[in-house]
Amino acid sequence: MHVLILGGTTEARALAGLLHPRVRVTSSLAGRVAAPRLPAGEVRIGGFGGPEGLAAWLREHAVDAVIDATHPFAERISFNAAAAAATAHVPLLALRRPGWVPVDGDRWHEVASLDGAAAALDGFGDRVFLTTGRMGLVSFAARPEWFLVRSVDAPEAPMPARTEVLLDRGPFTLDGERALLAAHRIDVLVTKDSGAAATAPKLAAAREAGIPVVVVRRPPAPAGVPTTATAEEAAAWVAARVAARERAGG
Template sequence: MHVLLLGGTTEARRLAEMLNAQAPHLRVTSSLAGRVASPRSLPGQVRIGGFGGADGLARWLREHDVDALIDATHPFAGTISFNAAHAAAVTHTPLLALRRPGWVPVEGDDWHPAGSLEEAAAVLPTLGSRVFLTTGRMGLAAFAALDELWFLVRSVDPPEAPHPRSMEALLERGPFDLDGERELLRRFRIDVVVTKDSGGSGTAPKLVAAREAGVPVVVVRRPPVPEEVPVTAEPEQALEWLIGHLDGTDGIVA
């Protein structure tokens, strides 16, 4: 039986590894968008690139005899989630979303929500002048006109223009630890942080470091996702659901 795993996240990797170890009889294809030049290796088959929209994904599901679909894409890859919901519906393919919960502010946080990168850029001049920008290399154009600010941009691959004129690139791949994030804020004299609400623990230490240092954080809210798709936050529950559907017992996600 064939499982298509729309991946690119830590949770998707964990699920692929679990399927390889615990369900070796399944054929698993992990699909990556191709936005990272050198993705980490994955067990099973790997395809890179888009499908050509919802209809293209539906066609791929049919042509490759996919028995179940897991949407474990990044919380900000909203379009593919809607495409997956449409493709699963028209092909009658069981679909589960493996989606990490968003972050929740705690006492001491100075968070400033934004509905988009453009909204985040608009509020920045009122909050600080030395920005730690952790939204990835995509979308830097939204900050390109802020010539009066200095940016530290962290991404896996080198940023491409258009981007802020006063900028230093920090090429790193998470997860990141708290001591390292504390040192980064101190060394670069950061006075405001910008992040997407990606959730998860791998990049959360920057929020703790900002709270400790009294640094404000601009948090870009997640885009909408299909509400009709069942969701779990844990790869273990996704594995239970998947095996249940494939063996006919309809695994239940709590």
Template structure:
């Protein structure tokens, strides 16, 4: 008597990852036998925390490469769960959807909302933040990631505390201290950090989420102004979800 054949997964979901939400989505999908999940990581972090399921690290080689990978690997759903500021990857995913016809969802956690006691100034880019920064303070806590430090390299009179997972490379501000650390962070820890380094201005991206939000509460308590870089818009026409639960519903319902 022959054994019953194993049923193949009904869906192959490609998660463009690198966020907490991407990992949570992979964890939820891995327990579903009807789904094969692959998470793609950009490879910008030296030792990333790998999610469950299959993983691939590195770029696809542009729009055409991403579209080809989707077709060759029989992907049926793509979820763009990259960092809200990974603008190029989101654009490539949108173009790949147009080329392949494979449905795409942008999973974006909500941005931060200022509280009544907050002193926030929103800007459209890192360059705008750098242009305004000297008017806000002289000791800046810069939490915008290591990739954009060159934007602030010309500011010779500002002292910077930069926090990132990996050491920065390329042009950096001349007065710089680097703190290698990975969230989540605590309010008590952020209070101590701001006080110890005598921070008088915080610069951040509107990444959203709870892992790095305590710095905003600590700045509020200390009366420190915050320059907040607005996140880029999701490409026009792409479906959006603001939670892992909503993404799971989309994966199960989209035709």
């Protein structure tokens, strides 16, 4: 059985490790990170050329199942995967970590987009901790505030005129996030609702410090695609198909 994992996330790597070598696993990475953490099994890097290209790749490589374990904000590839899987008649599962939920003491301001996040900064102070990744900084390029931008790889222009870049990769600790907010005198945190446990300590640190958080909500997901929340559940989904295939063959 050949499973294609659309990956690049912690959950995708965990899933590849659970499946390999019991089934053939190919993990597809977008190639946006210079030195990605590679999963077990086969790896391909780069795009497919839209839903038609992905559907053709599924047929050419005899893929039996697709698991979309991309980042919750990788909206285009998720819709491409849904269209391609339907065209190629290949079952598709979405692996989506749960989103973050505010708790008592949080000062969240939810917005629908990065442009909305930039517009929401008025009145929050001059020092912004921006943790939305290196893509999309153009939304903040005209803002007058000072930005601390944290990303795995160095961002490219356009970006805010007053920017300090911090190259770092999670997981992050609560103590480390507390120290960072204090050292840089952060007034407001801007983040996407990625839902990752590895980056959640910044929310707790902001809560403790009374710092407001501008949270970009997740984009809509394709309708009709079954979804699971953990790598273990996705592995069980694959195992059920392997068992059904063995029964049919026997």
